[in-house]
Amino acid sequence: MILEIETGRENPVLRKKSEPVREITKKTAKLIRDMEETMILFKGVGLAAPQIGVNERIILITIDGKKILAMINPDITDVSEDTAVAEEGCLSLPGEWGKIRRPKEVTVEFMTPKGNKTVMKFKDFEAREIQHEVDHLDGILFTDYVQENDVTLDDISGQLEAERI
Numbered sequence: 001m002i003l004e005i006e007t008g009r010e011n012p013v014l015r016k017k018s019e020p021v022r023e024i025t026k027k028t029a030k031l032i033r034d035m036e037e038t039m040i041l042f043k044g045v046g047l048a049a050p051q052i053g054v055n056e057r058i059i060l061i062t063i064d065g066k067k068i069l070a071m072i073n074p075d076i077t078d079v080s081e082d083t084a085v086a087e088e089g090c091l092s093l094p095g096e097w098g099k100i101r102r103p104k105e106v107t108v109e110f111m112t113p114k115g116n117k118t119v120m121k122f123k124d125f126e127a128r129e130i131q132h133e134v135d136h137l138d139g140i141l142f143t144d145y146v147q148e149n150d151v152t153l154d155d156i157s158g159q160l161e162a163e164r165i
């Protein structure tokens with residue numbers, strides 16, 4: 001089922017700290033499926049549950065350029081000292097783009113939809129996606145990091161449409 005994307009910098013559901021998932025139920029599995037369908041339709045490369053109006057700690061990211069990975073209760077346990085700057089956009093903030101500095105590598109602990117506890121390391125764009133999505137779970141939007149002047153309403157960035165997370 002395709003869900004509606006919550007938008008707006010002051011949207012309360014996007015600003016609320018999301019609750020951990022205590023038990024993975026059929027409802028959780030359905031929510032993840034719906035998130036996947038919605039993310040694909042809107043050509044996002046990542047999605048967090050609050051973006052479809054659910055304040056639960058679930059995120060999706062795209063890895064290896066195509067595979068969607070669902071993470072339940074993701075916890076970034078380590079970040080690299082090395083940082084990088086890249087432009088970010090967000091399905092919840094249509095038309096806004098900003099350059100953000102973030103750690104290049106992260107270690108994440110999470111649960112898979114099957115309930116397996118997993119630890120994985122990510123770098124570069126994938127590490128950025130995870131940090132962006134985990135921020136959503138804490139009510140943080142990428143625009144919080146940039147100066148007002150650095151956020152652009154960017155119509156020329158057609159190629160960036162595919163990189164909204």
Ligand SMILES: [Zn+2]
Binds near residue numbers: 089136165
């Ligand atoms: Zn986002």
